[in-house]
Amino acid sequence: MIFYFTGTGNSKHAAQMIAESENDTLYSITQAVRERKFTYNLDDEKAIGFVFPVYFGGLPSIVREFIENVRFENIKDKYVYLLLTCGGKTYDAGGMFAKRMAERGYQVDALYGVRMPDNYVPMFNPPTGEKAEALLAQAVKEIREIALSIQARKKGDMIAVKGMFPKAATALMYPFYDRTRKTKKFYATDACTGCGLCEKICPCGAIELKNGKPVWVKEICAQCFGCLHRCPVRAIQFGKGTDKRERYVNPYSEGLKI
Ligand SMILES: Cc1cc2nc3c(=O)[nH]c(=O)nc-3n(C[C@H](O)[C@H](O)[C@H](O)COP(=O)(O)O)c2cc1C
Incomplete structure (x- = not known):
């Protein structure tokens, strides 16, 4: 196990x-x-x-x-x-x-x-x-x-x-x-297609699609950054600066759902 x-x-x-x-x-x-x-x-x-x-x-x-x-x-x-x-x-x-x-x-x-x-x-x-x-x-x-x-x-x-x-x-x-794992800095840009992957994978259930766009409905999350890294169109950002940074997903992890 x-x-x-x-x-x-x-x-x-x-x-x-x-x-x-x-x-x-x-x-x-x-x-x-x-x-x-x-x-x-x-x-x-x-x-x-x-x-x-x-x-x-x-x-x-x-x-x-x-x-x-x-x-x-x-x-x-x-x-x-x-x-x-x-x-x-x-x-x-x-x-x-x-x-x-x-x-x-x-x-x-x-x-x-x-x-x-x-x-x-x-x-x-x-x-x-x-x-x-x-x-x-x-x-x-x-x-x-x-x-x-x-x-x-x-x-x-x-x-x-x-x-x-x-x-x-x-x-x-x-x-x-615990002081920084707040969701208020997360947002989705206009690039978002409303695919809903972020909502599905968030381990904390902190994201909900509203009018086809992700909204962070909980004040805190685990800060795993799965939503940001795994967004297929790089629409999710966290504060200033993440738009210029790369995204990373381990290429060998099979069936990466949650
Ligand atoms: C919120 C957060 C805090 C982190 N803190 C540390 C840390 O203290 N030391 C470190 O070596 N890596 C740190 N990392 C990097 C991750 O531990 C590392 O990339 C890990 O392999 C990610 O695993 P995952 O792909 O299974 O999520 C941190 C990552 C995140 C998202």
Whole structure:
């Protein structure tokens, strides 16, 4: 059983690779939260995995909500692991996950992290073309090694991309996540065709089409930027500056719905 959350496909790509190596099944955290499905019996499971992106050195809000509500039955003696995807550094996101799981009574056995293209478009220009391909090729190599380590049921914190002073960095940075994950800066330009993809994929149900155009109907969202990156006509913008930036969607994540 592998739970994943993704905005632009990196984490789904990584989760798919681990699922293949483990012959395991993927479960969307977005779908679980939408359907309020929070009880899982692990009787027939050998291991339980989590794969999701690092946001502001910590956990995406939707992952937080999932952990706060989830109830695992028969988890005793099961190998529990986390694979974080990030654009640069995970900081203490792994530690935060382990702590929040421990608060719910679940022990985490192994922490992994991998760098993939950065999708934080308000600040960075996402890589495209050869640059994105090179980053993904390196990530694939590392995920294959992580898959072997998971197969061997290795235990411990094996994240090599935490950066300096990870705990302090997360303590400084993470509070900004909840302060900035407001939807008021999102808008759609006249290029919008009203296709409705953004409404369909938003993990928070924060977008509704009104008169054929997206309207952000919730004050806050997870800030995954799936709507912006995946808009087929680049109509979605966030504040000033994203119109000049590239868009990024992981090309290897299959069936990227939610
Ligand atoms: C709101 C937000 C915050 C982010 N914060 C970090 C961060 O603190 N450190 C980092 O290395 N990458 C950060 N990123 C980049 C993503 O973690 C990275 O691109 C990830 O692989 C995206 O996964 P996805 O394609 O599954 O959504 C952030 C991205 C977003 C959207």
